[in-house]
Amino acid sequence: GGKGLIVLNSSEKSYLKFVKFSGLNAPSKISLSIMGAINFYNSPVLIEDSIFENIYSEDALNIIRSEFEIKNTVFKNVSSDAFDSDFSIGSVSDSKFYNIGNDAIDVSGSLVKVISTSVDNSGDKAISVGERSNLQADDLKINNSNIGIASKDLSSVKIINLDIKNTKTCFVAFQKKPEYGPGSIEIKTT
Numbered sequence: 395g396g397k398g399l400i401v402l403n404s405s406e407k408s409y410l411k412f413v414k415f416s417g418l419n420a421p422s423k424i425s426l427s428i429m430g431a432i433n434f435y436n437s438p439v440l441i442e443d444s445i446f447e448n449i450y451s452e453d454a455l456n457i458i459r460s461e462f463e464i465k466n467t468v469f470k471n472v473s474s475d476a477f478d479s480d481f482s483i484g485s486v487s488d489s490k491f492y493n494i495g496n497d498a499i500d501v502s503g504s505l506v507k508v509i510s511t512s513v514d515n516s517g518d519k520a521i522s523v524g525e526r527s528n529l530q531a532d533d534l535k536i537n538n539s540n541i542g543i544a545s546k547d548l549s550s551v552k553i554i555n556l557d558i559k560n561t562k563t564c565f566v567a568f569q570k571k572p573e574y575g576p577g578s579i580e581i582k583t584t
Contacts, residue, residue, distance in 0.1 A: 397421045398451065400428055404437035413444040420451035430456025430478065438462065447471050453478040453500075464489055469498070479504040486511055497522045498539075501529055501549075514538055520561070523549040526574065536561055545577030546570045552580045 398421045401408055418431035429452035439457065442465040446454040454472045455464075462484030469476035470492040477486065478500045487509040491498035498513040499506075502525040512535035513520040520539040523529045527549040535557045536542045542564040545551040551567075558564050567577040 398428075398431040398433065400433045400435070401437040401439070402435050404434075407438040407440060408434065410439065410441045411443055413441075415444070415446045415449065415454070417448050418451065418454075419449075428456070429453055432456070434458070434460045434462070436460060441465070441467055443467070445470070446476065449473065449476075456480070457482050457484070460484075463487075468492070469494065475500045478502075479506055482506075485509065490514075491516065491520075500524075501527045503527055504529075507531070508534060512536070516540065519544045521551070522546075523551050523577065524570065525549065528552075531556070541566055543579055544568075545579045547574035547577060549577040550580075551578065552582075554582045554584060556581055556583075 396418050431449045431451040433456045435458045438461040440463045444467045446469045449472045453475045456478045458480045464486045466488045468490045474496040476494045476498045481503040483505045485507040489511045491513040494516045497519045498516045500522045504527045506529045508531040510533045514537045516539040519541040520536040522544045524546045529551045531553040533555045537559045539561045542558045542561045545567045569576045
């Protein structure tokens with residue numbers, strides 16, 4: 395029932411290792427307009443060997459205008475989006491997403507690498523990429539999602555070694571906002 399965590403404008407990198415976040419909501423200060431349970435704004439962060447579970451906010455983890463690394467981390471039983479990256483640069487590796495109400499990974503205006511990561515049972519999109527983002531992935535597994543990969547608004551998605559199963563719509567690329575153009579998706583196997 396906690397109200398989450400916000401790290402604002404930190405010049406030093408935050409290190410979260412072996413941390414379990416459970417049963418959180420978004421911070422309650424309305425003036426902050428923060429939607430995530432755990433939030434990093436203009437603050438670099440490394441999250442490793444951690445768990446985000448039973449989260450009831452718009453985003454379990456929201457990273458904005460920050461550099462990040464997420465390694466060997468589990469997101470499970472999240473009511474809406476699991477991980478949201480806005481105007482950030484970073485990577486998600488060796489991580490797992492289970493029972494996500496909306497998007498597992500939601501990227502806007504960001505440069506993100508996803509490596510050896512799996513998504514199982516995402517209510518909307520396993521990977522959502524928008525607003526001129528670039529996402530590169532290698533060894534990505536998607537199962538039981540409504541949409542596997544969505545690329546929109548001049549975003550580019552490049553994936554090597556994708557295993558996608560039991561997904562209603564595997565790929566969508568489109569223009570959502572009039573100020574952008576269409577998205578693109580490129581899939582390769584090795």
